[in-house]
Amino acid sequence: MLTSHQSGPQDSSVALLGSADTRVHTGVTPYTEPADAPHAGASHSATDHAATAHADVPTVGGHVLVVGRPGPRLDGLTHSLRSTGHQVSHALPGQVSQQVQQAHPDAVVALEEQHEDHYASDEDPHGGHEDHRGGYEHHYGGYEHPAYQGHQEHHEHHGHHSPQPSRMPDHRRPGLDLIREVRTVPGGRALPLVMVTAGQGPAGVADMLRGGADDCIPEASAPVELSARIEAKLRRVPVPVENLPLDPRTGLYSSAHFLDELDRELQRPEAGRRGGVIAMVGVAEMGALEARLGPRVRREVAERLAGVAERLGSFCDRLGWDDAGHLLMLMPGVDEETARRGLRRFAGTVAGTRFIVADENVRLTPAVGWLPLAECPDGTQALGRARDAVQEAIRHRDLQPVRYAPWMRGAPHRHRRRPLSSLIRPALSALSPVLALVLGVAVPFALYQQMYELGWDLGSAMYWVVVAGLVLSALLIVLECLYSLDATPRPEKPGRPYPPASAVIAAYLPNEAATIVDTVESFLRLDYPNELEIVLAYNTPHPLPVEDTLRDIAARDPRLVLLPVAGSTSKAQNINAAVTRVRGEFVGIFDADHHPAPTSFRDAWHWLSNGYDVVQGHCVIRNGDSSRVAKLVAVEFEAIYAVSHPGRTRLFGFGVFGGSNGFWRTDLLARTRMHGSMLTEDIDSTLRALNEGSRFAVDRTLISRELAPTTLKALWNQRSRWAQGWLQVSLKHLWRGLRSPVFTARQKLGMFVLLGWREVQPWLTLQILPILLYSVWRAGGFERLDWAVPVCVLAVVFTLAAGPVQALFAWRLAVPELRQRRPWFWSYLFVSTFFYSHFKNMVARQAHLKEALGDRQWRVTPRAAGKAVARR
Structure with missing residues (x-):
């Protein structure tokens, strides 16, 4: 869009207002013949030149409304528009609305009043003007009209100096008044509006364009240019965006x-x-x-x-x-x-x-x-x-x-009586251990009695079902142990050069304040051959002194990025906030108590660069000396991460992400995310990613060391959340996974074992009690039972043997610093057989009841710095 340009004298022959008629009224010659032209001024008039200039102009037609005060300039503009084939009508300023209603134009061309004309209309009814009026005859807002250049030189030669005018305020600029008038007319906002300016400078032109003009063209421009601009506006009618x-x-x-x-x-x-x-x-x-x-x-x-x-x-x-x-x-x-x-x-x-x-x-x-x-x-x-x-x-x-x-x-609710369910649920949740016994023992025993009275020996049939279930569980444990020996090894070399990588540490600072600085320092010591950023994504209900320490570390080492997540209430929200900020091609996810091995990111890339999308590492307990509970968990984690995870991955053809010390391709994590509504968001994200066809690997040599709960209460809260979260995942994904065309038959079998059988087993093992009571009732007393049934004895022996086998494999595949702690494994074997397995089954049953009652409260596992296990 042309807003202003400097036209040379040669252009004035075809200026918009430069017709022969205007020479009479203005006293200004808009066209000067060349000095060497023969018969100068005799054979050609200004009108002839204009006609010659317009001879090749195409006729575009269209009704144009010209707005301006009568005078030579308006006549010249009208002549120029008609010469290019337009139908022209006139309207005085202040009469645009009436004219538009009579005959709606296709476009409006408004003639900006010259500054001296504007003053003359206000001060001199005869239209006179003198040189002393701010020099407006020669200067137009900082723009020199080419037709007056010679006149200006004449004044300067004779010692006349015209002062430079200042910018006219908006309320004294008639061009803006014309624009407002056109735009306030009904239908005027959509009319193409071209302003013919009297030499406005860039600032004046900008004001008119902002004020609502669609285009501005100096009056020294050629008529063909104005015609082309009008034609362009008619082809693309300007309409306000709104x-x-x-x-x-x-x-x-x-x-x-x-x-x-x-x-x-x-x-x-x-x-x-x-x-x-x-x-x-x-x-x-x-x-x-x-x-x-x-x-x-x-x-x-x-x-x-x-x-x-x-x-x-x-x-x-x-x-x-x-x-x-x-x-x-x-x-x-x-x-x-x-x-x-x-x-x-x-x-x-x-x-x-x-x-x-x-x-x-x-x-x-x-x-x-x-x-x-x-x-x-x-x-x-x-x-x-x-x-x-x-x-x-x-x-x-x-x-x-x-x-x-x-x-x-967030509207305030009216005071109303609390529903009865909100009063009953807390009571039932508190009584869930008793409720589990009622549902798992008393109800089945009564059912077996009633069915026997009706002639159906359901209790005896359930006896064999329970025996088969116990044998199946033991068999699965043994198979996982055997398959773990030949777990898929990590590729020796990366498939591609090491790319930039990112680590995300998810933390709830009030709980992690005692350990977070040590964790951050351990990450800054990692050995990785490319850029590695460490993003600490945390939430806290109030500022903490440890934040100042973290800011000092970040100022010292730019690899540390502090990301406070406002409004977050979960680990999932912290990870989701971080995933769009990370720059790495892959990202490692860690809890705030983890200290990964120095080469863990190198080793993870070996998997990810060779066709895998996620790799889960081996989580090792580093505070086993803190308490008996910590020792128990330390051995249990070896049974899980060194035996069960690798063995199950090889047995069924898929791995799982365990929530920490897991490495994801950033693109996959970005579109998978973590769902905060799930108590085990890690397993939920695993199933959703697997359903997309992602490949999961498990590497027990990819080590990160963490803290274990040190009290039985803390362990109960942690395992309750895990058990309830697994149930949520089973309810959400089991049936969907079994019907999914993405999974193979082997993977679907593993899905059934992992999500289905896992939830049934705690209740099935509990059936031993009602079946035993039913057998005693039917036989007439304990002394009349035959305890030496060969099948029963063999089933019990095989079931009890699964625990020692798992403990043996856990010791064989454990990390070196734990393998040296043989008493821990003997203690785990004894406690697991006679107490811990029943403890975990009881936790699972109570978690089922809590989910049924809608109790999904997240109880944070407390963290405290503990004495680390010596690494050997």
Whole structure:
């Protein structure tokens, strides 16, 4: 768009206001013949030159309304427009509305009044002007009119000096008044408006463009240029962005037009409206992006999100955006489950994609809030509720679409009587051990008695079922032990050069304050041949002194990145907040008490660069000397990470991520995330990633040392959370995994054992008691029972042998510093056989009851610095 330009004298022959008629009135010669031209001034008039200049101009037609005061300049402009084929009508300033209503023009060309004319109209009714009026005859706002250059030189030659005018204030500039008048006329906002300026400088032109003009052209320009500009405006009619249904820069509905579409959908009769969902998508990183890159990112982010939605197909009918950068989605005729699946797929795709925003490569965390159209009273409230759901989704950052609920609005609830269930559940939860005995012993015993009275010996049949179950469990333990001996070895060399890597330490600082500094220092000592950043993602309810220490370490070593996660209440939220900030190609996830081995990131890349997506390492207890409980857990972890995990991976063809000392490809972790609603978010993320076809490896030589609970109460709380979390994962993923075409038959068998049999076994083993009581009742007393049944004896021997076998393999495959502690393994063998196995079964049964009662409270495992086990 031309806003101002310096035209040479040779252009004035075809200037917009430079016709023959204007020479009479202005006294200024708009065209001067060359000095060497024959018969100068005799054979050609200015009009002839203008006609010659216009001879090749195409006729574009169109009705143009010229706004300006009568005079030579208006006549010249009219002549120029008509000479290029336009139909012209006139309107005086102040009469635009009347003229537009009589005959709506295709375009408006407004003639800015010359400054001296403006003053003359106010001060001199005769239109006179003198040189002493600020020199406006020769200077126009800092712009020299070429037609007056010779006149200016003449004045300077004779000692006349015209002062430079100052910029005219807005209220004294008639050009802005004309623009306002046109734009306030009904329909005037959409009319192409070209201002013919009287030599405005850049500042004046900028003011007029900001004031609503579509174009500005100096009056010294050629008529053909004005004609071309009008033609361009008619081809691309300028309409205010807020009046367009679709934003021309994003292709999306503006907020106002999207609201109109939503209201139109809500006003449809319910009989003709089947389902439907309104959704809003925010980005958790928007604040940081805007602070770093400016407000332009709002539009760009909305545009990138819309591009993903369009690529995914037709689950969304109409897309819009608002000024905050939210993507708006209208899905009429879609049921809630279909909408939820589509939104979940959309969120995963966005999270797994890197976008270019403001020339920067970024990863985004979409936060999706939605609600059914049936719950929307009107469009404005619907968008407000969707926005509340988006805020809740941003808090979790787990890519889960959040359905609006009234509590998200934070409105105060009326005082009402608490429901009876809220009073009963705590009592039942406190009595869960007794309730487990009632459900697991008393109820089956009564059932066996009643069935026997009816002629069905159910108790005897259950006896063989229990025996078979115990033998099967023991057999699985032995198979895992045998398969662990030949676990898949780590590739000797990396498949590609070592890339940048990242470590994420998830911490709840009030609980980890005593150990976090040691943990950070251990990570800064890691040996990795490329860039390694350590991101400490933590949450704390109040500032702590240890934060100052951490900031000092970060100032000393830029590899440490401190990431406080405001509003976080879980490890999952901390990891989700960190995953979009990390720069590494792969990322290691650790709890705040872990000290990984110096070469752990090197070793992990050997797996990930050779076709694997996740590798789980070996977690070793480093405070086994702290208490008897810590010793027990130290040996148990060797049985889990050195025996069970590698053996199960080889036996069934898939591994699992254990929550810490696990290494993920960053792209996979970004689109998988951790779901804070799950008590074992690590296992949940494992199953979701496996269902995508990801490959998991387990490496018992990939060591990280952590702290174990030191009291029985702390161990109970930790294992209760694990057991309840496993149950949640089983309920969510077992049936889905068995039907999934992604898994092989061998993997589905492993899925059934891991998620199904694992949950049945604690209750099955408890059936020994009601079956024994039933047998005594049926035989008439303990003394009449035959205890020497060969099959029963063999089953008991085999079952009891599984514990010593597992302890033996745990000692054989343990890390060197624990293998030297043989008394620990003998103690574990005894305690596990007669107490600890029953303890874990009791924890599992109580966890089932807590889940059924809706008690999902997260109890933090306390951390305390303990005496480390010597490494040998």
